[in-house]
Amino acid sequence: MDDEPALDAYSHVVATVAETVTPHVAALQVGPASRPTSAGSAVVFTGDGFMLTNAHVVGGATQGRASFADGTETDIDVVGADPLSDLAVVRGRGETPPPAVLGDAASLRVGQLVVAVGNPLGLAGSVTAGVVSALGRSMPTRSGRAGRVIEDVIQTDAALNPGSSGGALADSAGRIVGINTAVAGIGLGLAVPVNDTTRRIISALLRDGRVRRAYLGLVSTPVPLPAPLAARTGQRRALRVVEVVTGSPADQAGLRPGDLVLSAGRRPVADAQSLQQLLFGEAVGVPLPVTVLRNDAMVDVIAVPGELSRA
Numbered sequence: 001m002d003d004e005p006a007l008d009a010y011s012h013v014v015a016t017v018a019e020t021v022t023p024h025v026a027a028l029q030v031g032p033a034s035r036p037t038s039a040g041s042a043v044v045f046t047g048d049g050f051m052l053t054n055a056h057v058v059g060g061a062t063q064g065r066a067s068f069a070d071g072t073e074t075d076i077d078v079v080g081a082d083p084l085s086d087l088a089v090v091r092g093r094g095e096t097p098p099p100a101v102l103g104d105a106a107s108l109r110v111g112q113l114v115v116a117v118g119n120p121l122g123l124a125g126s127v128t129a130g131v132v133s134a135l136g137r138s139m140p141t142r143s144g145r146a147g148r149v150i151e152d153v154i155q156t157d158a159a160l161n162p163g164s165s166g167g168a169l170a171d172s173a174g175r176i177v178g179i180n181t182a183v184a185g186i187g188l189g190l191a192v193p194v195n196d197t198t199r200r201i202i203s204a205l206l207r208d209g210r211v212r213r214a215y216l217g218l219v220s221t222p223v224p225l226p227a228p229l230a231a232r233t234g235q236r237r238a239l240r241v242v243e244v245v246t247g248s249p250a251d252q253a254g255l256r257p258g259d260l261v262l263s264a265g266r267r268p269v270a271d272a273q274s275l276q277q278l279l280f281g282e283a284v285g286v287p288l289p290v291t292v293l294r295n296d297a298m299v300d301v302i303a304v305p306g307e308l309s310r311a
Contacts (some may be wrong), residue, residue: 017125019175022131024100027119030064041118041167044099049092053166055081058088080209086150086181089205103175105193116158118167120288130158136222136271152272154178160189210282214305217248223273237270253303259292
């Protein structure tokens, strides 16, 4: 058949990525050994046993156990977690497989092949493949009574199942470009990107066990600017506000759904990452000028980022 060579090439790429990535992905049980409180996946990213997973997987646990496809098992300690990015770092007490290679999600393009590797229901090495269906999305979530927004997620149609959270999203070269974070709906999955911002988050977790984060409370999506506005502003993209978390600093500043965020801190905002880069600890309590387009008029507001609580 005419499509056989293409299908064979696709299958070869997926199989090769699976063989490359699966040894580095653990099935994770967190909580006391006698009664684990949560399960998910984790990805080894250093030679001395540090692993990436999701903050929602570790929850409030301090320890757990990791099991790998080759039969290796080790107790783990939770090093730190960052609810806003849904990233957490754990470390194996014993021997772990060598680290996976971290890539850079900044190079991803919509339509690009990606492969998800995780451990749904504790089944080691479950592999699904698909394409990047959207980039730069924000995902609202909750922790107790507090609203949260996970920024700059990768949307993919590679199917994710319960237990795959914390697993690897890899490109066709087997580089880890994301950490799978949630099932978004039928045929959709989300992943936290591996990029300059998340590397900064990971470094803080390794160093301090936490990330002091500023918080605005916007759910947004990147959009291209109309040609006249692009010519006027000198930028090609901005962020459309989809939702404003009630009671958040963004809400108190008067930002509204439908606003088009053009700049923050006098710097152009083209995607979620460009806004997230402004919201580390040093931004807490410091007035942040934000320029939006609302009803075809430029509106300047001052938002005062709060600190993301650890609750």
